[in-house]
């Protein structure tokens with residue numbers, strides 16, 4: 139088990155991470171969800187021994203590794219947010235290099251390279267220079283390098299940023315299979331809540347350096363158990379209608395994008411008559427409305443008053 | 449695993465066309481241009497003409513030897529063999545013999561022996577390209593110096609200023625003294641006369657050296673070495689920039705996570721730089737060997753100096769990498785490649801022979817790694833010995849040690865953001 143305890147990191151002017159606590163047990167997938175600048179990468183960097191914390195501790199099996207990070211490094215695979223690859227080497231050469239410095243035996247390395255190339259779907263073009271790869275292929279190789287030596291814990295920092303949906307799906311599937319078949323524990327960092335929701339058993343939600351919610355998907359959503367989210371579509375945009383909605387005490391988290399409006403409302407509250415009368419009053423036509431179970435996005439909105447993605 | 453670090457580095461460099469251009473093509477082009485364009489300027493009239501050499505005697509050699517033998521302390525007895533040796537090793541007669549018996553030399557140099565009275569006239573006439581003036585008591589003083597450790601005599605060399613002297617004669621004179629040097633050691637090893645025999649050629653040697661200024665090597669030789677040392681410097685900048693890319697793209701994080709110590713990583717930069725420097729020297733020297741027929745007869749010394757200078761290049765690469773990592777920018781290596789190399793090249797004499805500027809600049813030049821290396825290569829090309837290289841070796845080893853020390857102290861122990 140890896141734990142971080144009261145972990146903080148101050149840079150010159152910013153407190154990037156403040157009193158963060160989290161843990162991961164062998165075999166589980168844990169999500170770290172938060173908007174850009176929340177402090178996810180900084181947390182990950184401390185957890186993987188690459189920067190030293192200002193305060194707090196990192197434990198492997200209940201033992202601090204701050205003084206001697208070697209043991210933790212031995213069980214980690216890290217997928218950095220950046221493409222950490224040699225552009226002028228081929229996929230195979232990259233794998234070869236990173237495997238060699240892991241001191242993997244030659245025979246095993248050769249076998250693993252073939253397996254990994256297959257897993258990340260690059261088996262057809264292993265001899266192409268990385269610089270000639272698409273963004274998605276680079277991302278996949280970036281992951282492949284980290285899992286080459288079959289680490290117990292795989293830490294992935296926004297592995298799907300800026301790629302096509304196809305590559306993204308491939309990556310998500312790979313991660314899931316990896317966890318199920320090899321029992322690799324995975325910390326998955328993202329600002330896409332649907333990825334985290336799809337992959338993870340347990341989730342930490344982070345904002346402005348702090349963990350603002352944690353637990354299983356259900357536990358976190360229970361924060362909003364008393365609320366439903368309502369999506370309303372109008373025929374056209376109406377400023378006065380929105381203003382009137384905002385004056386309603388029973389609605390909260392009102393969010394309007396042109397003619398599409400969302401808000402949350404307490405469960406069991408009969409808001410329909412109010413909605414219809416406001417339509418009439420403002421002369422707008424209601425195209426559709428939909429009541430939804432809350433998403434992690436809604437939780438985030440509820441906790442911070444802001445949307446997860448900007 | 450260390451091998452993997454090196455292999456990767458070399459692969460990356462060889463795959464970068466712009467680096468190949470800077471490290472191999474540009475120096476070759478420059479050596480060609482400079483040798484052909486500036487060559488005639490440097491060497492003067494390159495047409496082969498016979499050199500007229502006059503040797504002016506102020507003494508009778510026989511008399512001088514007799515004087516030396518007479519002045520020997522009574523407890524020293526000379527046998528026949530030793531006297532013979534002495535006569536054979538007299539500097540002036542040896543020079544004359546060497547010049548007159550060597551067929552090649554005969555075509556190049558014509559020797560005339562004259563007595564002291566004609567000196568003024570000879571110097572004025574301009575009939576001779578080189579006038580060698582042997583002062584009175586030269587032979588006796590030379591022998592005294594050799595056997596009794598006394599002040600060594602010098603002789604005067606006058607060059608005809610209206611005619612450019614070619615390097616050949618100077619080289620011949622040096623060869624001659626080299627020969628002297630060996631003969632003397634043989635003589636002293638036989639241990640006949642005195643055990644504290646001093647090697648006396650040094651003083652004379654240095655007198656000659658002043659005539660034999662660095663300009664006297666052919667320009668192709670000069671620029672082969674000067675461009676080589678200059679362009680080797682670029683390796684340091686290139687590898688340091690490359691290593692900063694590894695930090696910037698977080699590849700360095702991966703290397704640390706593979707439990708490779710940061711010092712091991714730094715060492716791999718040094719070793720790659722050394723290997724690459726040696727490759728560069730080899731390519732450029734091979735080029736000059738085939739194109740200009742430059743001789744690398746003293747290859748052991750060339751190799752020694754090349755290895756030493758390559759180690760300094762490795763140390764510079766390490767230092768630049770450390771500063772880059774510390775400052776979290778490629779500023780140090782960029783500044784080095786764009787400005788500092790040019791400054792070092794200037795003081796180190798890569799653009800032109802700086803010895804003509806001022807003694808101060810010459811001293812500064814010797815303290816630059818490339819200046820020390822260039823000077824060393826030229827000495828070897830002029831048949832200098834390991835002894836002559838000692839100052840160069842000292843400068844280069846000290847620089848290597850110092851720069852590496854600072855580099856290892858500066859290099860951050862963790863990755864990511866310090």
Ligand SMILES: Nc1ncnc2c1ncn2[C@@H]1O[C@H](COP(=O)(O)OP(=O)(O)O)[C@@H](O)[C@H]1O
Nearest residue numbers: 149152154173174175176177178179180181865
């Ligand atoms: N090296 C650094 N120096 C100063 N501030 C930093 C540094 N790294 C990150 N930060 C700041 O710390 C905060 C958290 O950043 P980061 O951990 O990268 O967030 P995330 O990965 O969640 O997007 C941001 O405000 C960022 O600007």
Ligand SMILES: [Mg+2]
Nearest residue numbers: 178179219296
């Ligand atoms: Mg990040």
